[in-house]
Structures are given as structure tokens and as C-alpha cells.
Amino acid sequence: MRLYLAALQLESFRNYDSLSIRFSPGLNVLHGDNAQGKTNLLEAIHFLATGKSHRTSRDQDLIQEGKDALRARAEVVRKTGSIDLELQYGHETRKQLKINGIPERKIARLVGSLAAVLFSPDDLQLLKGPPSGRRRFLDLELSQISQNYLHHLMTYNRLLAQRNTLLKQPVVDEGLMAVYDEQLVESGAQLIVRRAEAVRRLSPIAARYHEMLSDGREGLRLAYQSQGADEGGQPDLLETADRLRRALTRVRHEERRRQVTLVGPHRDDLAIWVAGRDARLYASQGQQRTAVLALKLAELQFMTEEIGEAPLLLLDDVASELDPHRRHYLLAAVQEGVQSFITCTDLDDLMVRQWPAEHRLFRVRSGTVNLDEKGLA
Template identity: 40%
Template sequence: MHIESITLKNFRNYVQAFIQPCEGVTVLAGANAQGKTNVLEAIHLCCTGRSHRTPRDREMIRSGQDECYVKVAGVRNDGNHEVEVAISQLGRRRIKVNGAQVGRSGEMLGHITGVLFSPEDLRMIKDGPAERRRFIDMELSQLRPRYYYSLQRYNRALKQRNALLKDISVGAQAEDSLDPWDSALAFTGSEIMHLRKWFIDKLLTFASVINTDVSGGTERLELTYEPSAKLLSVPEETRNAYLEELVERRTSDIMRQTTGSGVHRDDMGVFINGDDARFFASQGQVRTCALSLKLSEIELMRQDSGEAPVLMLDDVMSELDPERRRQLVKRLSGVQTIITCTDRDDLAGADIGRLFSVKNAVLTPEQE
């Protein structure tokens, strides 16, 4: 797929902007804090239903304004797709897909698909499990919108259950009030687990090959799903075991006032040549691995939907050494790419189709 245009109104520091990227590589170049990442954030919002930088929608509204608006128009094999999101100070979202208003934010997923690679992703391997879960959530939500809904329902139930845990004390009757939340967590949690397992296995089929290639044949990558609850062969069995575990742990959950087990505690194991990369990887290995994971996301989406997503590279070129940069650039053909950078020299090797300079939220087309 490719994006034809991006329209912003009162989004972050933009009063108004209209950008038409080319089908190949488009570059947004400029000094820090001018508005480069903001453009990618707006695209990412239309791809995944959320910002990659904040869980608080209102932060995206330009200071002093009532509402922000983003429209991304793209073309897929089956025709035009358009996603519009307006966010008000009241926290309300109005979403349109192909011109028609939709009720749930999950309905915007799968129309504009994208993979964002930013410096934070380089830390994903060594940071805590939350970062690795975020990586999985972003991609899987685009691939399978029902995953997004399950995650939403799970998080809501978890919040309710944790609130209740703070209010009640140990005792049979009080514990009954946990029943509906335990059922909801087991139901949505088991669905999330099976989709995560599917995703990680699938991702590995690409990542192991790509990582070997990017590392020049020296590093063998393995990914494993490390669920907090027990994963059984079919969702129904997983659900029953999950529910049993929640009930069993009630007493300790009430004492700790929080839900101790479940998909909010999942992790993804990353191993390089058999060693746990979360603890032992060198900086170089971490970079190769993060790059391989991102490139694998593209291949997985390409295989799953028949077309490549848009690739957004936020200031990562400067983080990669010349060899890894070369590895990245050689895989960009056939993938619409939007790159932000402060120094154009970092782009050496990329075949730039369109270039914009970004200064104080104004995008100016430049001759390449």
C-alpha cells in the first residue's frame, strides 16, 4: 500500500499541513523540535489507533485549541482507503473510515498500515517486558483488529478488578464480586495469548533469516512467547486454566491489591546464539536485532495482507552504523518509506524521491 496524502489541523505544533509523500523514499529533514516526529505520530495514530508517544489523546491537540484532526489517504490493491481522526479536549474521538463515521476506534485498523522504527525500539530488547508487549500490541492490532478489541476489554476488566481488590478483604462472600471480572479476564486473556503465540512464531520465521543476513551470518536469533498464565493447545482450555489460576490466586491478589498473573505480565524472550539478549546482548547485537524485528514486521504484514505497510524511520539512520544502514536501505525497494533526520548525510545510499524541510511546523518541498 502507499499513502497519498496526510492532512493535519491543530495537531501538536501544526496549525495546518498537507503532505504528499512519494511512493518511494520521502525525507523530512530539519533541526530538533520542529515537528518531524509529529507527522509520523499522526500517521501512526491512523494505523494503530494510538499515538506511539502518549496514552493521553489530548496531548496531541495543539496548545490552546479545542480539537485536533488528522486525515491519511492511501491506496491499497483493492482501492482507496481514508482514515480521519478528530480528538476533542473532552477526550472524545470522532473517526471516519472512507468518509463514513464509525463507532469504535478498532474499525479504523487495517486500512492504513504502517511500521514505525524509532530510537526507542533500539531499547526494546533490553528494556522491561512492557516495551516488548507494546511492540507486539502495535503490530498485532493492525494485523488482527479483534486483538485490539480483546486488549481493550482486557485492560478495562483489569482496571475494574484491581480497583475492587483495593476495596475488599479476604472472605468468601466478598470474593464472589470478583467473578465477572475473572471471567472477562480469562476470556479475553486466552484470546490474546493465542494471538501473541501465533504472532511471535510467525515473526520468528522471518526474523531468524533476516537477522542472520543482517549480522553477516554470525548471529542466530530466536524469539519465544513467555506467557504469564499457562498456554494450552486450544483457547477454550487456556481460558479454563486461566480462570482457575485467577481464582486460586485471589487471596494473594487481595493481599497485594493487584492482579498478579495474566497477559499484562507477558514477555517475549529474545535469544541470540542461545544467550538471553535481554541481559547479555552487546549494543551492536541489540541494533541488529531491533532492525531485523522491524524488517520482519514488514514481511509478515506483506505476507498476511498481500501488500507491504508504509515504513516510518524516525531518526534511526544516525543510530545505525554504515553496514546496518546499508542492510536497511537494500530492503526498502517496494516499500513506501518516510524518513526523518536532522542530518541529510545520514541518508547516504537511500534513493530519495521527495524531500521536505521542516521548520517550526512548516513543511517546505525542496529540490533533492
């Protein structure tokens, strides 16, 4: 089973003035020159799935230049029925969510409507880039399958910001600090336990994909690295909270000196080993591509298992970044009962002959999207 996006409407979103479009439940190819709006379209889908853009943390950037507010609306088909999802956001108004026409107070209520795995050229930096990218990879995946996780993540981030502000005061209020510490430990332990469990499950799935992609030559292993968890073990909530509490006590003086919170899930990392070596340090270009692809395919499978339906697969110009062998595996995933959206400037990169019958080809040109009736034939 898969969930799918049947229709999308945009108003004043990036370079889309007004757009209304219906998609294939199978493959959707978005073809056009550079800077026409292909990525903006995937960004809109990601925005509806997660409440956030995948490439900016500044929501204002999404509003069309010269306009006051944007609107994005999706018709999502799930096995339980269809869902009408709407997000509005303005320079003067905060983000507003409606599900089936009913306003929801919390954006976190988005979880459970639309889910997506996005793969863009930036992801190729996942291995060699800073740990924040790898934490984000885990957070995005878990936030989309669990409202509870998203709730803890938002709580943790808020507490962390408050605690860091407190640490910067000339005189630290010890009573308040003790309260923050306890709350931070509580939500932090939740994040660590959920992330570590997800990594434990992702590891063998990613290893399987990796083995296929490297013709069985190289093994891949993932581990969650945290001061609050045993590497590889299955952490227990109380034990993790205890560890975190002890770690906070240990770094107490150092934190006062540096005026920032030094332990917790915001400092953790996802370790990736390829052929027994730390890929974050040693992976070659080719090894990085293979490992990232294996991670993304594993994410898709893991989310499918968790949600009970395959999420959307959004591929932003990645086919051109991969060699034919890796591309073949990626495109095979596209055909296995997943609704996918692929942007490209050159259709030849997509190995058109292998495409399933259930597809639509769209031409994207300066903020307009037109269905090409001939399709990929």
C-alpha cells in the same frame, strides 16, 4: 503490493497549524533541524494508523497549544481503492473517526485502513527495557492486522482495571469477582494464543534477518513467555483458558494481599535469545541494535503477509543510530516496494546515492513542510 499514504492534512496537530501535503508512494525524506516537526509528522501518521501516538498516552498533548481540537486526515491508497480517513479529537470531545466521510462509532474500525511499522531510537531499548515495551510491540502489530485482536485487547484492559479496583475494596464481592475472572480468562486466552502464534511465525523471519545482519555468526530465537501457554508450543484456546484459570486460583491469596491481578497476558513477555543467551540480560549494545533491527524487519514482513500489502515504514532518525552495515540492510528494506518516511537532520546519513528514483524530499521548518523539487539529486 504496498498500501500507501497519498496525502495528509493536519489542523492544530502539535506544531502544525494547518498542513496539506502529498507524498511519494515510494520514499519520503523529511529533512530539517531539531525540534522543527519531523517526529510530529510521523506521529500524525501513526495516530491515523492506530488511533494512538507512539510517544504519549495522553491524547491531549497532540492538540496544538492554545487550540481546542485537532484534525488529521489521510488519503490512503489500497489495492481495493482509496480510503479517506479522518480523526478528530478535542479537549471537550472524544475521539471521532470518519471513514470515507461516514462516522464510525468505534475507533477499532480504523483497523484495515492504514497500517504502519515505526522504528524510532526508543525502540533500541526494546531488549533491555521492561517487558511492557515488548508486549506493546506485539500488541501494536496484532492490533493493526486484526480488529478481533484489538477488540479482545480493549476488553481485557477494561476488565483488568475493573478487577484491580475490586481487589482494592475492603470486602471483595465474590460473585462479581467470579464473573470478572471468567471474562478475564476468556479474553486473556485469546490474547495469549494470538501472541504466541505471532511469535512462532516471527521467530524464523527475524532469525533470517538476524543471520544476514550478523554475517551468519549469531542465531536469534524468539519465544512467548506466559503462565498461560507452553513455551514454543502452539497453544490451544481451551487449554490456555484452563491454565489461566488454574493460575488465577493458585495466586488467589497473594492477589488479595497485593490487591492487584498477578497473572494474565499483562504479565507476559517476549523472550529473545541471541547466540543462545537471553538477550534481555546479556546483549551488548551492538547485539541489541542488530536484534531490534531484525525484529522490526520481521514485523514488516509478517504484517505484509497478513495484510496482503506492505504497511508503511516510518523511520524516525534511526539511520544516524546505526553503523553503515546495519544501515545498509535497513535502507535495502526501504527500497523493496514499501512506502517509507525517513526523518533526518543530516542527509549524509542516508547514503543518498543508493536512493530509488521514486522519492520526494521535504524540508521541515517550524511546523511547515516544503517539497524540495530537486529531490536527493
